[in-house]
Amino acid sequence: SWPAVVVSAMAAATTNPIREIVDVRRPQPNPALDTIPLSIGDPTIFGNMKTPAVVVEAMHNAIDSFSANGYPPSTGYASARQAVAQVYSSAEHPLTENDVVIASGCSGAIDLAINVLVNPGQNILIPAPGFSLYVTLAAARGIQTRTYSLLPDKDWEADLEELDSRIDGNTAAIIINNPSNPCGSVWSAHHIRAFLQVAEKRRVPIIADEIYEKLVFPGQPFHTFASLSKNVPILSTSGIAKALIVPGWRVGWVVIHDRNNVLKEVRSGLVRLSQLILGANSLVQSILPAVLHSVPQHYYDSITSQIQENARICFEGLSAIPGLKPIMPRGAMYMMVGIDFGQFVGVSDDADFMQQLMADQSVMCLPASVFRMPSFIRLVLTLPKGKVEEAVQRITAFCASRRPEIQ
């Protein structure tokens, strides 16, 4: 008889923190109430946010042309790379299509960036709280992760002293994520410059995950890491998933911001790694030149003002609840809410909070331990306003039912 086939160490090491908690707790809704999903960062679900008409039109044209069905180059169509390069180019640091590699979503871009820079056994620094994919990708490759803290009381700025102390001779890259999932924070130019100084002092390149760059609330200043870097080499990653409300289309990119001419080998390494899978859908790549520069600003404004209004509703509603401490975001599509468990009866941790809130009120949130920040929960802010108002009411009722004085 056949022995069971053994899986590789890579498959065994690949973990998904969200699935690990959610699958263990298996939150079940209250059957009497429809579920309000504040857990999934997918803005397409309710139809209140839609990719703009210019994108839809460009896709129809691409399909009818029959000219974007073939294999693009492994790094992406030159026209697509050029369109992306233009977005980030400046007089001081001009970029060309050779500074861009198209990838299968921003996830694929982060995978490329980590794989080109880091060997198994080396370490990378990641933010806590932070997007769980960084740990998943690193663990699959046998790469160590070390966290640096984002400080809730300082608008989620990084603890730079701690960051510095966690870097050692085996540190191959620092990952930053700005605007942040799960925090919704947008760092100031001042903080970014201070962060860059640490990287420069320790000579560590940065992977800048800026997928939420278009989702900054109106009036908030935003700066890419590369725009402020004089000396630190940066691989920045982004894509169309969040800005154009098409996460399923799977097109993202890595941009090579070489400073001091130190990324020559990295550039050719990225080209070689791009040949492993042949990344992103050709139709979607082919429309980048038509859409990246023609989506009107009022489209982004309409998205971000919906998110901002939802943030305001949550912030005001949840601030009034004893034991909850929402932190107002400035961008992305999330809000973190701190929980003081001393103020609740029978709720022992963030996963417990999620599970009971779901069981009582059919509101699904994510316990922030999946982002390495227990004692917070994360709320998604892309739902229609009515759903968000309803969710706040239900959370209020849930919290009231767990207040010590009532028990």
Added chain:
Amino acid sequence: SWPAVVVSAMAAATTNPIREIVDVRRPQPNPALDTIPLSIGDPTIFGNMKTPAVVVEAMHNAIDSFSANGYPPSTGYASARQAVAQVYSSAEHPLTENDVVIASGCSGAIDLAINVLVNPGQNILIPAPGFSLYVTLAAARGIQTRTYSLLPDKDWEADLEELDSRIDGNTAAIIINNPSNPCGSVWSAHHIRAFLQVAEKRRVPIIADEIYEKLVFPGQPFHTFASLSKNVPILSTSGIAKALIVPGWRVGWVVIHDRNNVLKEVRSGLVRLSQLILGANSLVQSILPAVLHSVPQHYYDSITSQIQENARICFEGLSAIPGLKPIMPRGAMYMMVGIDFGQFVGVSDDADFMQQLMADQSVMCLPASVFRMPSFIRLVLTLPKGKVEEAVQRITAFCASRRPEIQ
């Protein structure tokens, strides 16, 4: 100053045999003649082969629905997996959506299959000649490859004694590719059964790359490996790239054919690995139920009969040339042509042949050393008939100009 940033061992080890030869030889066309590209396996280039209307229509509908823009599950939409499962299901071995993982092209499917089964330091067996991606993926992960020979004089059947002799305690999988790139061969049921016997005797699972399954010449019998496997566990990989003439759309799949219930860990490993990148474009995934079962057979027949007619033209034309030995394919979109260098003056190997043919006649082929079969060249058979006839004439002229008696 910053030291140059060092790339990972993975990036350094990732090689592309085609680029290695083509970039070194840098074949330049004769400026007086337009180039005929018999080198690239992309059937979309000339417009003579087009994805069918039902596919185009389904994509337009998917875009207008706004309902397939979000994140699919990491393994793919259940409806897409179900549609794929139906294609391969049989009464004896029924399949469900849980036996399918959608991936970013067949390339992504092969990557998943290798990664779930094989550890760095272990080995896999691959066909020679064979598709170069197997070596590229394995090398990137520190996996050894060992070749087994396909025999040109036996319709490219595998040398099964050699196959057996190359298996050892570190062999984690055997890759087969049927119909074959670059051979165009389609194995008989008898040969597949004999091949399976070797795998069964040595208890090695098979990765069956069957991406060309729909491109079998009219009247030729074709059998998937899984349909003939009683005991050997198989991960089969395929996709829509070649069958539907949309290689740039990047949707493929792995199908888990468990026999004897030995792939339980592999199944969950594949699910976990699928979470690393989030593979395939959601729009294209969403149309699989509508198109997989409704593309009419006459569409496939029109594609394969064009390829077969081109094969006939090449076979007849090139058979008449002293020193060339074309081998008639039965499927896929390629023909291998053996070269007896003793019959040519000043042409020392297959790369030389490619380069000089390009320089004189602007016909681009691939030297089969990129497939580990030097002394052959590979021709692509998807061009319009007129181009193929022209190419045969030019190859005839080139060969005549290199005949010993003329020099």
